[in-house]
Amino acid sequence: MKKLFSLFVLAMMVLVLAACGGNEEAAEGSENEGEASGETKTIRAGIGLNDSHPQYLALLEWKKIVEEKTDGAIKVETYHSSQLGDDRAMTEALQLGSQEVTIPSTAPIANFVPEFSVFDFPFLFPNEEVADKVLDGEVGDKFLGMLEDQSLVGLAYWENGFRDVTNNERAIETASDFEGLKLRTMENDLHLDAFKALGANPTPMAFGELFTAMQQGTVDGQENPIPTIYLQGFYEVQDYVSTTHHIYSPFVFLMSKEFFDGLTEEQQTIVTEAAVEAGALNRKLNREAVAEYAEELKAEGMNYNDVTPEARAEMVEIVQPVLDEYAEKIGKETVQEVYDAVAEAEAELE
Ligand code: TK8
Numbered sequence: 001m002k003k004l005f006s007l008f009v010l011a012m013m014v015l016v017l018a019a020c021g022g023n024e025e026a027a028e029g030s031e032n033e034g035e036a037s038g039e040t041k042t043i044r045a046g047i048g049l050n051d052s053h054p055q056y057l058a059l060l061e062w063k064k065i066v067e068e069k070t071d072g073a074i075k076v077e078t079y080h081s082s083q084l085g086d087d088r089a090m091t092e093a094l095q096l097g098s099q100e101v102t103i104p105s106t107a108p109i110a111n112f113v114p115e116f117s118v119f120d121f122p123f124l125f126p127n128e129e130v131a132d133k134v135l136d137g138e139v140g141d142k143f144l145g146m147l148e149d150q151s152l153v154g155l156a157y158w159e160n161g162f163r164d165v166t167n168n169e170r171a172i173e174t175a176s177d178f179e180g181l182k183l184r185t186m187e188n189d190l191h192l193d194a195f196k197a198l199g200a201n202p203t204p205m206a207f208g209e210l211f212t213a214m215q216q217g218t219v220d221g222q223e224n225p226i227p228t229i230y231l232q233g234f235y236e237v238q239d240y241v242s243t244t245h246h247i248y249s250p251f252v253f254l255m256s257k258e259f260f261d262g263l264t265e266e267q268q269t270i271v272t273e274a275a276v277e278a279g280a281l282n283r284k285l286n287r288e289a290v291a292e293y294a295e296e297l298k299a300e301g302m303n304y305n306d307v308t309p310e311a312r313a314e315m316v317e318i319v320q321p322v323l324d325e326y327a328e329k330i331g332k333e334t335v336q337e338v339y340d341a342v343a344e345a346e347a348e349l350e
Pocket residue numbers: 047048049087104105160186206207223224225228249
């Protein structure tokens with residue numbers, strides 16, 4: 001009996017030592033020692049649009065999913081209205097590790113990865129369904145992979161939307177109406193060159209400075225999707241809105257690569273899947289809002305005109321030499337791959 005009892009005690013001791021050793025391994029071995037010690041990681045997530053925009057509402061949904069699924073191991077602080085800076089500054093902050101998440105349009109991203117300009121080729125995407133298929137498919141993934149060299153991780157594509165022109169001079173009915181217009185553009189050379197080709201006088205400007213610039217007459221107008229035009233109150237300082245729908249603008253949910261690499265595999269899966277899930281909400285809210293907000297803009301006294309397909313076709317013809325020039329810069333094969341993916345998506349959706 002005594003021998004049996006001693007053996008039992010010995011076995012218990014071995015088990016207890018093994019268990020402790022296991023925990024120490026987890027602490028040392030896990031990519032993030034903090035988790036083993038229960039330390040919370042904080043994500044600073046900033047955007048330029050205000051807190052009524054579908055982009056911010058979807059960011060709050062992302063925060064909710066991530067905090068719930070990580071049981072609070074990750075805490076998300078959300079900032080809107082350019083509180084942490086403009087798109088380029090926030091993207092640079094991710095590269096430096098002083099911010100963890102931002103969700104800019106592809107246009108400013110082209111300053112870090114020039115290939116992203118292809119998504120700002122006017123009239124590339126005929127509708128949202130084709131855009132979703134291409135962006136959420138192989139081609140979209142290939143472009144997200146290009147971000148890693150810039151110390152950035154692209155988790156998902158969200159939606160800014162089809163961009164329309166507002167200004168204080170005249171309705172844009174045909175390409176000639178752009179003549180001499182001082183138009184603010186995003187900080188993207190393709191946007192600048194395309195609007196110059198249309199006869200406008202474009203000025204690149206951070207989004208956070210735009211409202212004041214329109215209020216003071218520094219610029220005559222700008223271009224953004226209807227939800228942004230309405231929710232940012234542009235109707236207070238703009239008289240005309242014309243549905244050029246000249247570009248479908250994707251957002252990219254960006255995370256600092258340094259921060260992403262410091263997450264456990266499980267946390268990486270959680271933040272990525274949450275970005276896709278919240279992105280679906282962003283797209284849904286954005287699309288549901290366009291018709292209602294268009295009516296609101298008219299009710300606020302804006303002169304609202306739809307641009308005809310013929311006028312759009314004329315604009316494409318005028319900017320085509322600019323697109324050919326950028327296709328050379330970006331790589332004709334890369335550009336062709338995107339156009340082929342658009343054609344394939346259209347065929348599948350027919
Ligand atoms: C907001 C911008 C905005 C974009 C622009 O930060 O700059 O006009 O369309 O949504 O990213």
